[in-house]
Amino acid sequence: MKKIILALAGLGIVFGAVAANANPEADRMKIVNYLEHRNPDVKFDNYVYGALAFDADAKSQYDSIMDFPPFIGVIEQGEKMWNTPFKNGKTYAECMPNGGKMIAGNYPVYDEKLGKVVTFEDLINDCRVKNGEAAYSYSDMKTMGVLTSYARTLSDGMKMNIKVDGPSAQKAFDDGKMTFYKRTGQLNFSCANCHLDNATNHLRSEILSPVLGQAVHFPVFRGGENLVTLQNRFVGCFKQVRQVPDKEGSTRYNNLEYFLSYVSNGLPLKASVFRK
Numbered sequence: 001m002k003k004i005i006l007a008l009a010g011l012g013i014v015f016g017a018v019a020a021n022a023n024p025e026a027d028r029m030k031i032v033n034y035l036e037h038r039n040p041d042v043k044f045d046n047y048v049y050g051a052l053a054f055d056a057d058a059k060s061q062y063d064s065i066m067d068f069p070p071f072i073g074v075i076e077q078g079e080k081m082w083n084t085p086f087k088n089g090k091t092y093a094e095c096m097p098n099g100g101k102m103i104a105g106n107y108p109v110y111d112e113k114l115g116k117v118v119t120f121e122d123l124i125n126d127c128r129v130k131n132g133e134a135a136y137s138y139s140d141m142k143t144m145g146v147l148t149s150y151a152r153t154l155s156d157g158m159k160m161n162i163k164v165d166g167p168s169a170q171k172a173f174d175d176g177k178m179t180f181y182k183r184t185g186q187l188n189f190s191c192a193n194c195h196l197d198n199a200t201n202h203l204r205s206e207i208l209s210p211v212l213g214q215a216v217h218f219p220v221f222r223g224g225e226n227l228v229t230l231q232n233r234f235v236g237c238f239k240q241v242r243q244v245p246d247k248e249g250s251t252r253y254n255n256l257e258y259f260l261s262y263v264s265n266g267l268p269l270k271a272s273v274f275r276k
């Protein structure tokens with residue numbers, strides 16, 4: 001831990017307080033423009049590669065791993081889960097909009113009736129419950145993790161398309177934005193400190209990925225076999241700054257996912273990729 005604190009001390013912090021601003025598109029463009037200004041050679045679409053877009057060696061390693069992914073068996077297991085009917089004979093595909101294809105980029109959505117953000121994982125659980133099955137725990141990699149490692153690939157190529165309509169949705173978005181920009185934890189770091197101010201800089205041996213593109217490629221397989229969902233990653237990053245993390249699926253994390261996904265609007269989805 002000492003090492004991390006020293007490494008953190010080396011990161012210069014630029015961004016200050018959160019400006020009040022009820023315009024998601026302006027928030028998104030501010031981030032996009034800032035990153036494009038700082039990295040004029042990186043094409044918009046290449047932000048899907050995260051830190052890899054800034055490290056040619058790591059990117060070519062990624063390319064060769066993705067040719068024959070060592071985790072393909074896990075995705076196939078997820079496919080089996082997806083295709084196995086519930087006890088009542090119905091399937092996920094019958095329960096979801098468009099048979100579950102090319103929809104993940106619409107999630108999270110703000111559901112006015114429920115008065116909250118609904119994630120793709122919530123949609124899966126909604127199907128399960130409506131069909132008489134028990135909901136999965138968002139944090140259980142063997143069930144929700146494996147299932148989404150396949151289910152999300154059904155939306156590969158779709159562009160992220162998150163909507164923030166109306167005052168309640170705006171409130172959830174603002175809450176997610178606050179979590180992103182607010183300094184927290186014993187080390188007093190915000191997500192933005194690392195993934196915006198210091199994006200593309202090194203933290204120890206790692207290049208920090210820009211927030212733009214972070215939400216389009218989950219779940220990931222870290223080190224080739226360790227399945228990690230997006231909110232799982234939130235837990236890990238909260239721990240890095242010595243903040244007590246929430247459980248996956250908390251209102252705070254769902255709102256954060258809503259904000260983070262909106263920032264990546266227009267970028268193509270590609271689930272289940274390799275990460276270091």
Ligand code: HEC
Nearest residue numbers: 050051189190191194203206207208209214233237241275
């Ligand atoms: C002290 C710095 C630090 C802070 C603060 C931090 N992270 Fe991270 N984060 C990292 C590092 C290091 C990695 C691994 C390298 C990378 O891909 O950026 C990472 C990775 C990630 C990834 C995976 C990126 C990918 O392409 O696989 C996501 C998503 C993420 N962080 C989100 C967040 C969010 C949301 C917050 C705020 C709750 C946050 N991080 C706070 C250091 C940080």
